[in-house]
Amino acid sequence: MRLSSRQTRAIGFGALGVLSLAVLWEGYKLLGPAEGISIGETVLLPRTTELAMPHVWDSVARAFQPASSASDELVIVAVAQAAASTLGIAGVGMLLGAVVGVLLALLMQRFLLADRAVLPWLILSQTVPLIALAPLVVAWGGRLQLGPFEWERWMSVAVIASYLAFFPVAIGTLRGLRSPEQAHLDLFRAQGAGWWKTLRYLRLPAAVPHLLAALRLGTATAIIGTVVAEVSTGARGGIGRLIVEYAQSGSSDPAKAWAPIAGAVVLGLVAAGAVALAGLLLHNYRRAEAR
Amino acid sequence: MSAVEVEAVTKVFETRTDSVRALDEVSLTVADGEFVALIGPSGCGKSTLMRLIADLDEPSAGEVRVFGMPARQARLERAYGIAFQQAGLLPWRTVRANVELPLELHGASAAARRARADELVELVGLGDFADHHPDQLSGGMQQRVAIARSLAEHPRLLLMDEPFGALDEMTRERLQGELLRIRTETGAAVVFVTHSIPEAVFLADRVVVMSPRPGRITEIVDIDRPDASADPESMRESDAFFRSVTAVREALHGRDTAAERGATASGATAPEAAARGVETR
Numbered sequence A: 001m002r003l004s005s006r007q008t009r010a011i012g013f014g015a016l017g018v019l020s021l022a023v024l025w026e027g028y029k030l031l032g033p034a035e036g037i038s039i040g041e042t043v044l045l046p047r048t049t050e051l052a053m054p055h056v057w058d059s060v061a062r063a064f065q066p067a068s069s070a071s072d073e074l075v076i077v078a079v080a081q082a083a084a085s086t087l088g089i090a091g092v093g094m095l096l097g098a099v100v101g102v103l104l105a106l107l108m109q110r111f112l113l114a115d116r117a118v119l120p121w122l123i124l125s126q127t128v129p130l131i132a133l134a135p136l137v138v139a140w141g142g143r144l145q146l147g148p149f150e151w152e153r154w155m156s157v158a159v160i161a162s163y164l165a166f167f168p169v170a171i172g173t174l175r176g177l178r179s180p181e182q183a184h185l186d187l188f189r190a191q192g193a194g195w196w197k198t199l200r201y202l203r204l205p206a207a208v209p210h211l212l213a214a215l216r217l218g219t220a221t222a223i224i225g226t227v228v229a230e231v232s233t234g235a236r237g238g239i240g241r242l243i244v245e246y247a248q249s250g251s252s253d254p255a256k257a258w259a260p261i262a263g264a265v266v267l268g269l270v271a272a273g274a275v276a277l278a279g280l281l282l283h284n285y286r287r288a289e290a291r
Numbered sequence B: 001m002s003a004v005e006v007e008a009v010t011k012v013f014e015t016r017t018d019s020v021r022a023l024d025e026v027s028l029t030v031a032d033g034e035f036v037a038l039i040g041p042s043g044c045g046k047s048t049l050m051r052l053i054a055d056l057d058e059p060s061a062g063e064v065r066v067f068g069m070p071a072r073q074a075r076l077e078r079a080y081g082i083a084f085q086q087a088g089l090l091p092w093r094t095v096r097a098n099v100e101l102p103l104e105l106h107g108a109s110a111a112a113r114r115a116r117a118d119e120l121v122e123l124v125g126l127g128d129f130a131d132h133h134p135d136q137l138s139g140g141m142q143q144r145v146a147i148a149r150s151l152a153e154h155p156r157l158l159l160m161d162e163p164f165g166a167l168d169e170m171t172r173e174r175l176q177g178e179l180l181r182i183r184t185e186t187g188a189a190v191v192f193v194t195h196s197i198p199e200a201v202f203l204a205d206r207v208v209v210m211s212p213r214p215g216r217i218t219e220i221v222d223i224d225r226p227d228a229s230a231d232p233e234s235m236r237e238s239d240a241f242f243r244s245v246t247a248v249r250e251a252l253h254g255r256d257t258a259a260e261r262g263a264t265a266s267g268a269t270a271p272e273a274a275a276r277g278v279e280t281r
């Protein structure tokens, strides 16, 4: 696929953003006071010591050295594996959240009563703090016994991610399903089209732009949710776990701690890129109607 | 059998604050193959009457029959094709796919859909644009697509609510000519809502003049049409055309004011007419 000048410019700006962040980091490290700036006990700006702010190039170099003396696996490989695992779990959570979100939106579009009854619960659901939710889901999953099926830790993480992701999808999809103008609805009614055909040929296609926006939001929350849930459920193998693990070795190896954080950022970018790609494939559904 | 029978139909819209009598005991019959134009100032119930025939709304009292069937049954049996002022094309579909929509909704095979859509796109002169999307077309072209779509299932009745209302004068006259040609080819009955007296006279066999508050039919003017063999465009210059325009204008504004105006400048747009929302050009 050839890139348009607009896309090239977007990539250029992205690279410029990363570069200026590095420059800002090194600039502050060079000029800022070693003890940081604080008023009383409150730290306003961080310390600039090697321990608190390693050089950008040290962090990059550290990523290409073995993670520990015990094995010769590189830090970057360990981070990539953890990121892949987190991405997979977030993907499952996102899928689950999207399915539940779209189904809820359909329910609310179809039945006004469902709209009135369900919407307050949806909003309420999002006020439950993640930290309170995580142990509940783990405990509940642990008691689940379906024949040979066994509940695993990562499934709890995926459920928590989906719990965060379904909300923007439900709200966005509902708005999209309600977006067709009266003239279009009249047209379908005049064709004798029932609810299902109106949904299939009018409401769903019209909902695509809203759905994409909701997915952008949903994937971001799914990734953050997965990382936080990995930490709070103590699930192994993911990037959340790695962030905690490397931070603990921070005092002796400060450059290493930044690798999984960078990994989480890249993860977010990959997810956003996937949604953008879906947007490109669906570009016909994003044409604004010309009159 | 008549294409449309409207019998003593009343439509009252209840709003939160008051109720609007959009139609008051309106009766109208449209013969099979007949072209009827509905004209009148804004708010006299033209769109409401058309929506009742299309079963997009239900009458408060009275009865609407389309080809002898209750309006609802006629709608479900797709007895009519419909077009509005806004083309209402689906922006994600190509011109061809928009024309195919009614056929697709009713389960026609892909091959049959394609053949019919190609035929219709050709009929409205958009053969080169079949694979374009609506945002790539001018307003006039979009309206042609909407007309092609309304013809997709060979309806014996066309319902059109100011389909050319948003177009410039030149495009409008060209599409009027095309509509007449299409109508001659298909032989369908047409109920055509318009604001424009010349448009109504140029197109219709009968012009139904309506008045507002409450919406009523005040007069029905029969139009002298030229022979089917003659070039319809020649009608615009004929004496019969101007006589009919005057007759409709009189019916709209009352005989006295129209006679006065005829003495000063024929065809001039009177401020009063503009104020009442009727174009007299």
Ligand SMILES: Nc1ncnc2c1ncn2[C@@H]1O[C@H](COP(=O)(O)OP(=O)(O)O)[C@@H](O)[C@H]1O
Residues within 6 Å of the ligand: B013, B014, B015, B020, B021, B022, B040, B041, B042, B043, B044, B045, B046, B047, B048, B049, B215
């Ligand atoms: N859905 C509606 N709710 C309330 N009032 C309506 C509705 N539709 C039309 N009306 C009223 O009915 C009258 C006739 O409207 P309409 O049929 O659209 O007029 P026209 O098409 O001749 O301009 C107007 O006074 C309008 O305000």
Ligand SMILES: [Mg+2]
Residues within 6 Å of the ligand: B046, B047, B048
């Ligand atoms: Mg109207």
